Amino acid sequence: MSENIQLIPGNTLLTATPEEGRALAMKMSRLIIKATQPDATIREKLRPVYAEDAAMLIAIGQTVALEFATIAAANNYWRK
Amino acid sequence: MSENIQLIPGNTLLTATPEEGRALAMKMSRLIIKATQPDATIREKLRPVYAEDAAMLIAIGQTVALEFATIAAANNYWRK
Amino acid sequence: MSENIQLIPGNTLLTATPEEGRALAMKMSRLIIKATQPDATIREKLRPVYAEDAAMLIAIGQTVALEFATIAAANNYWRK
Amino acid sequence: MSENIQLIPGNTLLTATPEEGRALAMKMSRLIIKATQPDATIREKLRPVYAEDAAMLIAIGQTVALEFATIAAANNYWRK
Amino acid sequence: MSENIQLIPGNTLLTATPEEGRALAMKMSRLIIKATQPDATIREKLRPVYAEDAAMLIAIGQTVALEFATIAAANNYWRK
Amino acid sequence: MSENIQLIPGNTLLTATPEEGRALAMKMSRLIIKATQPDATIREKLRPVYAEDAAMLIAIGQTVALEFATIAAANNYWRK
Numbered sequence: 001m002s003e004n005i006q007l008i009p010g011n012t013l014l015t016a017t018p019e020e021g022r023a024l025a026m027k028m029s030r031l032i033i034k035a036t037q038p039d040a041t042i043r044e045k046l047r048p049v050y051a052e053d054a055a056m057l058i059a060i061g062q063t064v065a066l067e068f069a070t071i072a073a074a075n076n077y078w079r080k
Numbered sequence: 081m082s083e084n085i086q087l088i089p090g091n092t093l094l095t096a097t098p099e100e101g102r103a104l105a106m107k108m109s110r111l112i113i114k115a116t117q118p119d120a121t122i123r124e125k126l127r128p129v130y131a132e133d134a135a136m137l138i139a140i141g142q143t144v145a146l147e148f149a150t151i152a153a154a155n156n157y158w159r160k
Numbered sequence: 161m162s163e164n165i166q167l168i169p170g171n172t173l174l175t176a177t178p179e180e181g182r183a184l185a186m187k188m189s190r191l192i193i194k195a196t197q198p199d200a201t202i203r204e205k206l207r208p209v210y211a212e213d214a215a216m217l218i219a220i221g222q223t224v225a226l227e228f229a230t231i232a233a234a235n236n237y238w239r240k
Numbered sequence: 241m242s243e244n245i246q247l248i249p250g251n252t253l254l255t256a257t258p259e260e261g262r263a264l265a266m267k268m269s270r271l272i273i274k275a276t277q278p279d280a281t282i283r284e285k286l287r288p289v290y291a292e293d294a295a296m297l298i299a300i301g302q303t304v305a306l307e308f309a310t311i312a313a314a315n316n317y318w319r320k
Numbered sequence: 321m322s323e324n325i326q327l328i329p330g331n332t333l334l335t336a337t338p339e340e341g342r343a344l345a346m347k348m349s350r351l352i353i354k355a356t357q358p359d360a361t362i363r364e365k366l367r368p369v370y371a372e373d374a375a376m377l378i379a380i381g382q383t384v385a386l387e388f389a390t391i392a393a394a395n396n397y398w399r400k
Numbered sequence: 401m402s403e404n405i406q407l408i409p410g411n412t413l414l415t416a417t418p419e420e421g422r423a424l425a426m427k428m429s430r431l432i433i434k435a436t437q438p439d440a441t442i443r444e445k446l447r448p449v450y451a452e453d454a455a456m457l458i459a460i461g462q463t464v465a466l467e468f469a470t471i472a473a474a475n476n477y478w479r480k
Contacts, residue, residue, distance in 0.1 A: 007422040013477055022087040022108070026115065028422070032461045035426065037451045050454040051117045054130040058139045059458045061112045065146035066465035074477035077093055077154035102167040102188070106195065131197045134210040138219045141192045145226035157173055157234035182247040182268070186275065211277045214290040218299045221272045225306035237253055237314035262327040262348070266355065291357045294370040298379045301352045305386035317333055317394035342407040342428070346435065371437045374450040378459045381432045385466035397413055397474035 005035045013074035021075055025067035029060070085115045093154035101155055105148035109140070165195045173234035181235055185228035189220070245275045253314035261315055265308035269300070325355045333394035341395055345387035349380070405435045413474035421475055425467035429460070 008028060015021040037043055050056035072078075088108060095101040117123055130136035152158075168188060175181040197203055210216035232238075248268060255261040277283055290296035312318075328348060335341040357363055370376035392398075408428060415421040437443055450456035472478075 006419070007426075008418045011417050011419045013418055013472065014479070017091050018088045018093055019086070019091045026087075026112070029461050029465065032426070032464045033457050036457055036460055042452055046452070046454040046457070050458065052122055052126070053454075054126040054133075055136055055139065056455055056458060057113045057116055057126070058130065058136060058143060059455065059462070060116055061109050061143045062139070062146060063458060063461045063465055064112045065109065065143055065150070066462060066469065069146065069150045070465070070469045070472045070477075072093065072150050072154060074472060074479070077150075079094070079154070097171050098168045098173055099166070099171045106167075106192070132202055132206070134206040134213075135216055135219065137193045137196055137206070138210065138216060138223060140196055141189050141223045142219070142226060144192045145189065145223055145230070149226065149230045152173065152230050152234060157230075159174070159234070177251050178248045178253055179246070179251045186247075186272070212282055212286070214286040214293075215296055215299065217273050217276055217286070218290065218296060218303060220276055221269050221303045222299070222306060224272045225269065225303055225310070229306065229310045232253065232310045232314060237310075239254070239314070257331050258328045258333055259326070259331045266327075266352070292362055292366070294366040294373075295376055295379065297353050297356055297366070298370065298376060298383060300356055301349050301383045302379070302386060304352045305349065305383055305390070309386065309390045312333065312390050312394060317390075319334070319394070337411050338408045338413055339406070339411045346407075346432070372442055372446070374446040374453075375456055375459065377433050377436055377446070378450065378456060378463060380436055381429050381463045382459070382466060384432045385429065385463055385470070389466065389470045392413065392470045392474060397470075399414070399474070 005031060005038065007031050007035060013071050015071070015075060018072070018075075018078050021071045021078070022064075022068055025064045025071055028067050028071075029063045085111060085118065087111050087115060093151050095151070095155060098152070098155075098158050101151045101158070102144075102148055105144050105151055108147050108151075109143045165191060165198065167191050167195060173231050175231070175235060178232070178235075178238050181231045181238070182224075182228055185224045185231055188227050188231075189223045245271060245278065247271050247275060253311050255311070255315060258312070258315075258318050261311045261318070262304075262308055265304045265311055268307050268311075269303045325351060325358065327351050327355060333391050335391070335395060338392070338395075338398050341391045341398070342384075342388055345384045345391055348387050348391075349383045405431060405438065407431050407435060413471050415471070415475060418472070418475075418478050421471045421478070422464075422468055425464045425471055428467050428471075429463045 009024070013024070015024055034043065050060065089104070093104070095104055114123065130140065169184070173184070175184055194203065210220065249264070253264070255264055274283065290300065329344070333344070335344055354363065370380065409424070413424070415424055434443065450460065
């Protein structure tokens with residue numbers, strides 16, 4: 001792992017819109033993978049493994065759902 | 081992955097009814113898969129894999145439950 | 161998947177009792193499976209697969225727990 | 241599955257103590273298994289399968305943790 | 321399973337510090353395993369199985385995270 | 401397992417920034433692994449196992465997401 005990777009772009013959970021919050025959830029979940037496996041060559045080899053595996057795609061969906069729950073709460077669900 | 085896919089239809093978590101909120105949860109979970117695997121041909125090949133696999137169907141149910149929890153909270157559970 | 165399946169019976173998360181809320185959690189989790197795999201013949205074939213598999217029964221339990229958490233919050237935990 | 245199985249003993253999430261709440265979480269998670277697989281003979285055959293499998297015991301622990309989270313919130317964490 | 325095992329040491333979720341809350345989360349998750357598999361001989365045999373298996377160690381981490389979420393909320397996050 | 405391992409660095413969930421909270425989530429999830437498997441030699445052997453396995457990296461991401469949800473709530477989402 002690497003301590004030098006930025007884990008939250010912009011260092012905030014607040015976003016202007018739900019769409020941006022969802023994109024942040026995806027980015028945050030990827031950055032944990034990056035911090036755990038900083039070797040880009042290995043990550044590139046793993047990409048087709050998960051991207052063509054139904055079970056792993058579903059698991060990625062669960063991770064993003066968990067991250068998004070936190071981001072949505074932080075933004076008070078973008079209620080007007 | 082693709083940065084160009086819309087992740088939240090309508091860019092809002094607010095829906096008129098629980099039924100619409102549930103449908104949104106399903107759509108949002110599918111859009112994460114689409115953003116992670118943008119190649120429609122590969123996604124089509126994976127569809128019968130998960131749709132005929134009991135464990136994966138259950139895992140999809142967990143993902144939708146997680147997404148719906150956020151949507152339901154956003155809508156204050158559609159309490160009158 | 162089918163867009164024509166009702167995902168939340170009665171289109172409400174509110175129930176008179178915890179017991180009814182729990183039954184709703186079970187129904188909602190099954191309806192996601194039905195919407196993802198609308199072919200009743202395939203679902204019938206999968207039933208003995210998960211119903212006689214300890215790991216899948218446990219996973220079903222996790223799904224119901226997640227759905228119930230949302231329903232219980234919606235009902236303010238049926239506190240008097 | 242059977243619709244005749246009681247899913248929540250006492251039809252309430254409220255308990256006098258955390259210990260009782262924890263026991264309720266265990267019971268509720270087992271009753272979902274029972275409702276999904278009502279055949280006691282099959283459930284008896286599955287018992288040694290999960291009770292001697294480390295991964296399944298851990299998964300049971302996750303289920304109970306999820307159920308307990310709801311029960312604890314319902315009881316306002318048994319704060320005095 | 322055994323109904324005679326204490327599931328929550330001290331019968332409270334309240335702890336003086338986050339560190340003690342975290343230790344309680346670990347203990348509570350282990351006590352569910354103990355209650356589900358009360359035979360100490362079998363549990364001893366399973367210990368090296370999960371303690372040397374990366375996937376199971378990660379799953380244990382998820383369980384503790386879930387338990388801790390409840391304990392932390394109970395303690396209002398130990399905010400001053 | 402070892403009772404002597406510090407589980408929460410600084411014995412607090414409060415951090416100055418989201419980025420620090422995210423780093424704490426990663427550390428806390430690793431310390432549970434350490435407390436469950438205190439033998440550093442075994443942990444070192446497991447590192448390449450999970451760091452080169454797509455499914456385990458995703459599972460680690462789920463763990464961190466769960467821990468971070470608690471930390472973010474503790475910090476009131478670092479709202480100004």
